[in-house]
Amino acid sequence: MKPANSREKIEGRKAPDASRLVDIRFPVQVSGDPARVRQAIAKTLGCRVDAISDYRVMRKNLDARKRPVLAMWRVEVALEDEVLPPNEPAVTNFSALPEDARAVHIVGAGPAGLYAALSLIQHGLRPVIIERGQPVRQRRRDLVSITREHRVDPDSNYCFGEGGAGTYSDGKLYTRSHKRGDIRGALEWLVQFGADPSILVDAHPHIGTNKLPQIIERMREAVVAAGGHVHFGSRVVDITAPSGRVEALEWVDSATGERTRAEAQHVILATGHSARDVFELVDSKGWTLEAKPFAMGVRIEHPQTLIDAIQYHGEERGEVLPPASYRLVCQANGRGVHSFCMCPGGIVAPCATEQEQVVTNGWSPSKRNNPYANSGMVVQLEPADWEALGFRGVLGGLAFQRHVERICWEAAGQSQRAPAQRLADFLASKRGRVSKHLPTCSYVPGVVSVNLRELLPAVISDALAKGLATFGKRMPRYLDQDALLIAPESRTSSPVRIPRDRENLMHPDVNGLFPCGEGGGYAGGILSAALDGMRVAAAIAAK
Ligand SMILES: Cc1cc2nc3c(=O)[nH]c(=O)nc-3n(C[C@H](O)[C@H](O)[C@H](O)COP(=O)(O)OP(=O)(O)OC[C@H]3O[C@@H](n4cnc5c(N)ncnc54)[C@H](O)[C@@H]3O)c2cc1C
Structure with a gap:
């Protein structure tokens, strides 16, 4: 085949620890051509092309540092009369629990709770899930009423409800916590419940908002079919542990206000980073909590075509290249500034969990085919930062988050509209200036022109301005006229850690209470939360 361009070259090497695993690199635009792939393998192995009887892609990545963008694949190869060994994703049988299975x-x-439930079934234990929000389908209606009517249901919204915060998201499944558990196993469950098997191969897999709800629904169906129980619309308001050992749980039905009390010996607390009432409950009991650093800032939105042009050096995206993403990080004013949860081809979403606040985050459909690219752009904050502003105590970070979310709500007219500013105006001078006109953007409830440089606390806006200017030096077109900042991005992670013993994973003050997932401070995304759920379930089974 004719080379795609004169600089095209094939590179490769044998993977270090396996005779038939080969790493190959070749221009991504020809990756749909099996003949080229065989050529690359043959060159790397030093064999004839016709000696390759079969191959299978084990890992797919991109190298977009230069033009042409290269595909970086790890392939498993069969030579001559060899046959590739089977490599089907494992399918787990969540078989029916015995009558006397312990609850x-x-x-x-959320991902932590659901994965804990599935793992408990594997261990012969009966999961009983108590979820404040609604099942995924019903939850979708509550999301529409946030967008259209600016009405936030405090129990069913972008953060609360079946599937947790990650349900209506980009569904990125990347985690750096490789030591935390069986990543392949966690991904295989997603495939078993309907995700595309490509997530097992892609280096940066994602699922998309349109596909996640059905997968989650199927997970719940498997839990119920095995004999587990799920209570929706049930907000836990009390955990009783009079002598340092969990004895009961109490929850309120969000529709009727009716209270239910159930005896409980083992409780997995997988309530996520937005369950402020749960942190307050733990604190009110006198059980240990720890303040922890977190990051806060804004969402930044660009036209996706601009990000493609920057990241692919002007190379045509065509059918082969995915909508481009980016990761940016620098130091400014002695603190980290970084991009967070970048959503190519995505939408900025209204993620408040209470009426009088504005919170943003982002999601993308599986094809990532919206015209905008958005990302959190956040500043690392330490407890001393909010203490200096008068937000003291172990829940000070939470109060500071609330404060910023409220001033944004007030500044944008006390609705789910969000305050926004062109990036150029944010950087215009030391004090910024209000944008005269805002570009169109993906945030459906609407945006209001506000000088974010003055609205946001200086500890955030000063570092953000410096960080954004640094990113602009690295990628000049990033400071595009149509780049828009929308505030605030305040729920990046939990501002509080609920401590647990390293071995038995129980809270040090409460026997039987297992803090889990992102709310406890043990995860930072869908996959790491899922892995933590599996880990906690295994710890309970071991007990
Ligand atoms: C819009 C959006 C997009 C995101 N995109 C991504 C992404 O692409 N990739 C990624 O890795 N991460 C993403 N995240 C973050 C990710 O969703 C979280 O890291 C992950 O969901 C944490 O899982 P969790 O199970 O620990 O907690 P959560 O998912 O927050 O789940 C907690 C659950 O507990 C319930 N709950 C809370 N309090 C109570 C109570 N008192 N009683 C009963 N139930 C209660 C909540 O309703 C919720 O369902 C996104 C988040 C949002 C909001």
């Missing part, structure tokens, strides 16, 4: 209560049906 474990799980508060929260």
